[in-house]
Amino acid sequence: MVIELHDICKSYLQGKEQVPVLHHIDLDVAEGEYLAIMGPSGSGKSTLMNIIGLLDQQTSGSYFFDGRDMTQCSDNQLSDIRNQKIGFVFQNFNLLPRQSVLENVALPLLYAGVRKKDRLVRAREMLERVGLAERVQFRPTQLSGGQKQRVAIARAMVSHPRLLLADEPTGALDTRSGEQIMELFHQLHAEGVTIVMITHEPEIAGHAERVVTIRDGRLENGSFSETEQEGETS
Numbered sequence: 001m002v003i004e005l006h007d008i009c010k011s012y013l014q015g016k017e018q019v020p021v022l023h024h025i026d027l028d029v030a031e032g033e034y035l036a037i038m039g040p041s042g043s044g045k046s047t048l049m050n051i052i053g054l055l056d057q058q059t060s061g062s063y064f065f066d067g068r069d070m071t072q073c074s075d076n077q078l079s080d081i082r083n084q085k086i087g088f089v090f091q092n093f094n095l096l097p098r099q100s101v102l103e104n105v106a107l108p109l110l111y112a113g114v115r116k117k118d119r120l121v122r123a124r125e126m127l128e129r130v131g132l133a134e135r136v137q138f139r140p141t142q143l144s145g146g147q148k149q150r151v152a153i154a155r156a157m158v159s160h161p162r163l164l165l166a167d168e169p170t171g172a173l174d175t176r177s178g179e180q181i182m183e184l185f186h187q188l189h190a191e192g193v194t195i196v197m198i199t200h201e202p203e204i205a206g207h208a209e210r211v212v213t214i215r216d217g218r219l220e221n222g223s224f225s226e227t228e229q230e231g232e233t234s
């Protein structure tokens with residue numbers, strides 16, 4: 001398993017009150033799986049993704065990533081794991097506006113200690129793969145939304161992480177650009193990348209191998225065993 005979440009709860013402190021957001025989440029994601037997490041706005045999707053991506057920590061419950069207990073890791077260890085093993089794609093792209101497309105994609109390799117020449121070669125290769133070879137010297141502001149998201153995917157994948165985490169990756173895009181993003185995800189999945197994609201759109205979720213639903217911070221059909229039992233009774 002790449003991801004094993006067990007009995008995850010998350011609450012936020014608002015004033016003096018603990019406000020619960022995630023309730024007893026159990027979720028396993030196997031190596032190479034393509035999972036969509038669906039749910040309405042405010043249901044806790046981004047909170048869950050931030051925990052999976054080691055950007056935030058659960059209030060209680062256990063999280064094993066790649067077989068390793070994340071509650072036993074220091075902040076430095078967590079950020080190393082995040083940098084080396086997880087690629088992120090967000091709804092609003094999160095590109096640096098003053099840097100070129102090439103520099104944006106090369107940035108994660110700087111943190112990984114790759115030397116400049118190799119960073120630029122690898123960033124260019126990734127940009128070719130997402131169909132933006134002609135745009136490497138552009139600024140993000142000179143690109144369409146769909147092109148920006150393809151830059152973000154190139155940046156997410158340039159250090160070959162084993163997990164791609166995408167939070168509403170098509171949420172800011174028109175249908176056609178969204179389909180191009182889904183096409184890229186299919187290619188990455190075919191190459192063995194594990195993908196967890198968050199969306200509130202059923203058509204987008206339909207691209208994944210497996211769909212789980214979150215409502216009011218509770219996950220439905222999260223573990224394999226529950227899915228199997230449903231299959232047996234139907």
Ligand code: ADP
Pocket residue numbers: 012013014021039040041042043044045046047048
């Ligand atoms: P989704 O991504 O499904 O729209 P979120 O995970 O962003 O939902 O938010 C779920 C709930 O948690 C919302 O009610 C939101 O207001 C609350 N929430 C999210 N982040 C925080 C925070 N940092 N502090 C307090 N409440 C938060």
Ligand code: MG
Pocket residue numbers: 045046047167
């Ligand atoms: Mg969200």
